[in-house]
Every structure is written in structure tokens, then in C-alpha cells.
Amino acid sequence: MEKKINKVVLAYSGGLDTSVILKWLAETYDCEVIAFAADIGQGEELDPIDEKARKTGASVVYIDDLKEEFVRDYVFPAFRANAIYEGQYLLGTSLARPLIARRQMEIAHEQNAEAVSHGATGKGNDQVRFELSYYAIDPSIRVVAPWREWDLNSRTALMAFAEKHGIAVTSTKEKPYSTDRNLLHISYEGGILEDPWNPPPEDMFVLTVSPHDAPDKAEIMDITFENGDPVAIDGQNLSPARLLAELNRRGGQNGIGRADIVENRFVGMKSRGVYETPGGTILRAAHMAMESITMDREVMHLRDSLIPKYAEMIYNGFWFAPERELLQTMIDETQKNVSGLVRLELYKGNCRVLGRKSAHSLYSEDFATFEDDTVYHQKDAEGFIRLNSLRLRIRKLMEKQGA
Structure with a gap:
């Protein structure tokens, strides 16, 4: 008993x-x-x-x-991983x-x-x-x-x-629907939204204006990163919660961050949810841009291959599980040089990267240029291609011999 x-x-x-x-x-x-x-x-x-x-x-x-603990210890770790569930939900x-x-x-x-x-x-x-x-x-x-x-x-x-x-x-x-709100998003489920054919009513949204009603002039924003986390907007240092709140404000007034999703719940059924995540949408785009010039290719590809599993762990409730903590340690190791500045354009529901720069950049104009250079010999590509095509050529030769 x-x-x-x-x-x-x-x-x-x-x-x-x-x-x-x-x-x-x-x-x-x-x-x-x-x-x-x-x-x-x-x-x-x-x-x-x-x-x-x-x-x-x-x-x-x-x-x-x-609020500060939520953004610093839960939101930022997930965004260091670019975590996203089923390609749309920012968790x-x-x-x-x-x-x-x-x-x-x-x-x-x-x-x-x-x-x-x-x-x-x-x-x-x-x-x-x-x-x-x-x-x-x-x-x-x-x-x-x-x-x-x-x-x-x-x-x-x-x-x-x-x-x-x-x-x-x-x-x-x-x-006629249920809502859940925090600094990262607002979600809407149930009621009139249960029919996935019904569009969400415009008067439902709280954080974002309709992209149709957003300003006709684009807004430019700079975000500074240190070790994978955003620390400043337009040169002004902000605490984690204040930074995300400011991204929400500026993203929301430009109609950024709406998502209408039919997702797979852990318990087995599909569910329709509508979300507003203006700050998170901006942050993810900026973070990926920062990584694009500061992360090694193979490290990035390995990390990216694990993100669906990492996001699934969070979605399913395994935040305190050892496997999530193990992945977090690996993810955080990849972020040591993800520092620098990203410039973005916010315009009518879109968030577009305009530029990125970093003292830790692995990008080199000398290597990437189409002009004459001394660091890359184009003829070397011939051997590279022949070696990588070897198995393809052997496969076709064997097919011909068996014909």
C-alpha cells in the first residue's frame, strides 16, 4: 500500500x-x-x-x-548544436x-x-x-x-x-486552442488547430506581426559570438535573457519566426502545432553562419550527423540522460573557436545573412580565389579525381565484362 x-x-x-x-x-x-x-x-x-x-x-x-538560467543553461547549449526537431521545431x-x-x-x-x-x-x-x-x-x-x-x-x-x-x-x-509561452517561443495547439487544413487565425499571434504587415524597410543587425554563444547585439553586451528578449522584439516586428508544423510526438501520434520563435530563428541562422567560417569541415559534418539524435533526446525528455550530456560535451568542444561577428538582414519574415568575420576564420581568400594563386595547383585535382573515381570505374568495367 x-x-x-x-x-x-x-x-x-x-x-x-x-x-x-x-x-x-x-x-x-x-x-x-x-x-x-x-x-x-x-x-x-x-x-x-x-x-x-x-x-x-x-x-x-x-x-x-x-529567465537567465533558462536561456544560459538550456537554450544556449541547444543552439550551440543548431538543434532542431524534424527540420522545423526549435524545441x-x-x-x-x-x-x-x-x-x-x-x-x-x-x-x-x-x-x-x-x-x-x-x-x-x-x-x-x-x-x-x-x-x-x-x-x-x-x-x-x-x-x-x-x-x-x-x-x-x-x-x-x-x-x-x-x-x-x-x-x-x-x-479555442491551448498556448505555452516562454522566452524562446509561444506554442499553440488543440481546438481549432486540430484540423491541419485550417490556417491559424491572424489574431492568434502574440510575438510576431504578419510578414505582410512588417516594415517595408529592411533592418540590419550585428550579433557577436564567443565560443558559440551570442554575447552582444550591435556591439552592446547583453545578458542571455536580455539578448534573447531583444532578438524576439526585433524579429517579431519584422514578422520572423512563425512555423506551422505537424510533428511526431514521442507517444506515437502526430500533432499539429503552430509556433512563434522570432529570436530563436535569428539566433540559429547567425550561429550557423558563424560556424561556416570557424569550424573544421569534418568536425562540422560529424557534429551535424548527430544533431537529429540530439534534438530527439531533448524533444523526448532525456535532458538529464547520460547520452545527452555526453553529446553536449562533444558539441561544446566544437564551439571553442566559434567566435566573431555576423551581420543579418531582417525583412518581412526573412532572416538573411549579409556577412561574417572572425579572428578564428578558416576561410582564406588566397585559397578560394579564382585568380592566380600559389597555394593551390589546379592540375593536382586530376589525380584527386582519378583516385576518387577508381571504385566507380572498376564497377563499370566489371559490369561490361559480365555483359
Whole structure:
């Protein structure tokens, strides 16, 4: 028989699901509920959190500012790898979950709580991301996942429960989809977006203007990199969180970073998601440009061959797994000379590289020039080509002999 839960720490957003969960936990388990909200860039969404959680029954409310840690220790490591899932998704939600879970577990230990809880559904990826992180930190923790236990299996049932218990929630008619926001992105799923033929409504977007409505004049931007991380915009040094926020602002006003994706969830089903990632889109383009002149070819190709697997690890929730940490060590080793300046043009949804320079550049005009040079003898290419074509020539000769 499982031991009684006296205290549970809930990852709390203040939305419909976690508001209902807070009350449900207190009633179902007759326990103290501690609400925890991580400030990772949700903005004004956090304003009513403390009051709302206490009114719903939370005994203690934590609202921790984790923005700098999120960008420095989770976003930047992934972007040093140019991580992208299925060619389009820049992992905004995936990168936030292990940080939230880590802090949630710290609070559980501080408060001597026996359990932690989250609002992820039994169909999604987040349940896996949260719980793999919990168990990697403390295998003895008890996890309560209400969506896998209760009979409130619809938005209508949740709204009825909220009304019965006097829980104030925003009407889902105003937002017929679910959202998740942090400094890296905003995601939109469910509701009217479940039909992949339906275009997302224009009034849904928060971070970006439509490319059609973006300024008619291009904006030029310089980003400075040190060891693979961005450190300055237009010569102004900024902290990780402030830098990403500025990229979001400037990218958003130029209509950059929208993505409409049908992705493969870890649990096996396909899901349609719409994302706004303006700063991340700019950062990835700039970082790849910086690498193009500072990374050795074979090192780059080897690293690139591992990126789909690395991105999949993050997407599936294995941030704290040894294989992800091993790959991160290798990736970070490749970034030691990825330093310099990249110039970009932002214009109506497009981010175009205009130039790149570095004290560690491996690019040489003397080697690449079409003019006369003394470092490359063009006749040497003949032997190079004949050696590389040897197996092709032998294959064709054998075919002819067998004909």
C-alpha cells in the first residue's frame, strides 16, 4: 500500500487545467498543495498567479525568476548544436520542461513533500519530459498525474468542475486552442488547430506581426559570438535573457519566426502545432553562419550527423540522460573557436545573412580565389579525381565484362 501524501508540489500555470488540478489534489489526496510557477518569460501571464493559487487552496506559492538560467543553461547549449526537431521545431517547450522539473524537485526537497504533480495530459509529450526529469533527479519521488487518474476527460468537464468550486478561469471560447509561452517561443495547439487544413487565425499571434504587415524597410543587425554563444547585439553586451528578449522584439516586428508544423510526438501520434520563435530563428541562422567560417569541415559534418539524435533526446525528455550530456560535451568542444561577428538582414519574415568575420576564420581568400594563386595547383585535382573515381570505374568495367 502506498504511503499517504501529505504534501505535493504542483507545477502551476494558473490556466484551466492546473487550477482544477490544484483543487482536485487537495480534495482527492486530502493533502497540502504547494504551487510553483517558473518565470521563464511568460510576461503578464504571471501577474495573477499568487492570488489565484492561494484562493484555489495552495498553502504556499513559489514564483521563481528563472529567465537567465533558462536561456544560459538550456537554450544556449541547444543552439550551440543548431538543434532542431524534424527540420522545423526549435524545441521551445521541450527545453523549458527539464528546468521547471529541476526547480520543482528542489522545492519538494525543501518542503519535505512526498510527491510532485503536473498538468500534462496522458496523450502528450510533456508528461514524459516532466517525469523523466523527476526520476533522474530523485528516483524515490512519487508523481501524481491527474490526467491519467481522474474522470474529468474534457474541457467541458473541467469548466464544470471549476464553476462548481468557484475557480475563475478564462473562457475557452476566447482562446479555442491551448498556448505555452516562454522566452524562446509561444506554442499553440488543440481546438481549432486540430484540423491541419485550417490556417491559424491572424489574431492568434502574440510575438510576431504578419510578414505582410512588417516594415517595408529592411533592418540590419550585428550579433557577436564567443565560443558559440551570442554575447552582444550591435556591439552592446547583453545578458542571455536580455539578448534573447531583444532578438524576439526585433524579429517579431519584422514578422520572423512563425512555423506551422505537424510533428511526431514521442507517444506515437502526430500533432499539429503552430509556433512563434522570432529570436530563436535569428539566433540559429547567425550561429550557423558563424560556424561556416570557424569550424573544421569534418568536425562540422560529424557534429551535424548527430544533431537529429540530439534534438530527439531533448524533444523526448532525456535532458538529464547520460547520452545527452555526453553529446553536449562533444558539441561544446566544437564551439571553442566559434567566435566573431555576423551581420543579418531582417525583412518581412526573412532572416538573411549579409556577412561574417572572425579572428578564428578558416576561410582564406588566397585559397578560394579564382585568380592566380600559389597555394593551390589546379592540375593536382586530376589525380584527386582519378583516385576518387577508381571504385566507380572498376564497377563499370566489371559490369561490361559480365555483359
